Amino acid sequence: MILGDTILETRGLTKEFKGFTAVNGVNLRVRRGSIHALIGPNGAGKTTCFNLLTKFLRPTAGQIVFNGVDITGERPAQIARRGIIRSFQISAVFPHMTVLQNVRVALQRSLGTAFHFWKSERTLKELDEEALDLLTQVGLADFAETLTVELSYGRKRALEIATTLAMEPELMLLDEPTQGMGHEDVDRVTALIKKVSSGRTILMVEHNMNVIAGISDTITVLQRGEVLAEGTYAEVSKNALVMQAYMGTVDTALTGTHA
Structure with a gap:
C-alpha cells in the first residue's frame, strides 16, 4: 500500500x-x-x-x-x-495581454464555464481580486497592467508560476x-x-x-x-x-x- x-x-x-x-x-x-x-x-x-x-x-x-x-x-x-x-x-501566457489578464484567463476555470475570450471584460472583473492576490504571491503586483511581452525573462517565468497556481x-x-x-x-x-x-x-x-x-x-x-x-x-x-x-x-x- x-x-x-x-x-x-x-x-x-x-x-x-x-x-x-x-x-x-x-x-x-x-x-x-x-x-x-x-x-x-x-x-x-x-x-x-x-x-x-x-x-x-x-x-x-x-x-x-x-x-x-x-x-x-x-x-x-x-x-x-x-x-x-x-x-x-x-500555463496560459499570452504576450500581448497584460499580466493581470493572463492570470485572469487561468482563473476562469473556477467560474465553471468555458473561456470567455469573446465576452466583455466586465464579465471577468470578479476575478481581479484573486488574480492580484496571485500576482502579489509571485512579486508581480506592480506589473499587473504591463503587457507580458515587456517583462524580463525571469518575470515571465514568475507569471507562468502564477498562472499555474491559478489552476490550484x-x-x-x-x-x-x-x-x-x-x-x-x-x-x-x-x-x-x-x-x-x-x-x-x-x-x-x-x-x-x-x-x-x-x-x-x-x-x-x-x-x-x-x-x-x-x-x-x-x-x-x-x-x-x-x-x-x-x-x-x-x-x-x-x-x-x-x-
Missing part, C-alpha cells in the same frame, strides 16, 4: 520507443509537501518521466499512483483535474524552471519556488545545481532511464556512482560551481 505521506508513486515505470528503452523500471516516491528534484545527464530519461506522469506519453509498463489512486490509464485532462499541473507548458495544483511539475536565466533571475525564481512550495508538493527537473542544493529535500538521479541514486543533496553529491555518471565532472555538475 502507498504510504500516507506519499503523494505520488511510480512502480516499475517503463517507456520503450521501437526497441529503445527511455525509462526502465523507475520506482519513484514523492513525499507530500516536499521539493523533489529529478536530475541526471542528458538523455537520462527525465523529460520522458515528466511526459509519462502528465500522460502526454503512455507507459509501456508500470503504474502511476497519485493520492493512493492508480491513474496510469487516465488522460491528460483528468490528471490536471486531479491537481497535477505541469508548469511552463500548461496539489502537485506542481516544474521542467527546468531556471533554464536560460541570468544569476539575478535564477535567484528570484528559486526564492519564488521555495515560497510557493508551502502547502504544496513540487517535483522538478533542473540542471542548475545551485538551485537543487538550495531548495531540494530529496534528489533522484537518473541514468539511461534507470534510478541511479536517491537521497539528500549531501548524500547524492558524494555518491561514487553519481560521480561516474557525470564522467568526472562532479566538481562542476554537483558542487554548484557551474550553472
Whole structure:
C-alpha cells in the first residue's frame, strides 16, 4: 500500500520507443509537501518521466499512483483535474495581454464555464481580486497592467508560476524552471519556488545545481532511464556512482560551481 505521506508513486515505470528503452523500471516516491528534484545527464530519461506522469506519453509498463489512486490509464485532462499541473507548458501566457489578464484567463476555470475570450471584460472583473492576490504571491503586483511581452525573462517565468497556481495544483511539475536565466533571475525564481512550495508538493527537473542544493529535500538521479541514486543533496553529491555518471565532472555538475 502507498504510504500516507506519499503523494505520488511510480512502480516499475517503463517507456520503450521501437526497441529503445527511455525509462526502465523507475520506482519513484514523492513525499507530500516536499521539493523533489529529478536530475541526471542528458538523455537520462527525465523529460520522458515528466511526459509519462502528465500522460502526454503512455507507459509501456508500470503504474502511476497519485493520492493512493492508480491513474496510469487516465488522460491528460483528468490528471490536471486531479491537481497535477505541469508548469511552463500548461500555463496560459499570452504576450500581448497584460499580466493581470493572463492570470485572469487561468482563473476562469473556477467560474465553471468555458473561456470567455469573446465576452466583455466586465464579465471577468470578479476575478481581479484573486488574480492580484496571485500576482502579489509571485512579486508581480506592480506589473499587473504591463503587457507580458515587456517583462524580463525571469518575470515571465514568475507569471507562468502564477498562472499555474491559478489552476490550484496539489502537485506542481516544474521542467527546468531556471533554464536560460541570468544569476539575478535564477535567484528570484528559486526564492519564488521555495515560497510557493508551502502547502504544496513540487517535483522538478533542473540542471542548475545551485538551485537543487538550495531548495531540494530529496534528489533522484537518473541514468539511461534507470534510478541511479536517491537521497539528500549531501548524500547524492558524494555518491561514487553519481560521480561516474557525470564522467568526472562532479566538481562542476554537483558542487554548484557551474550553472
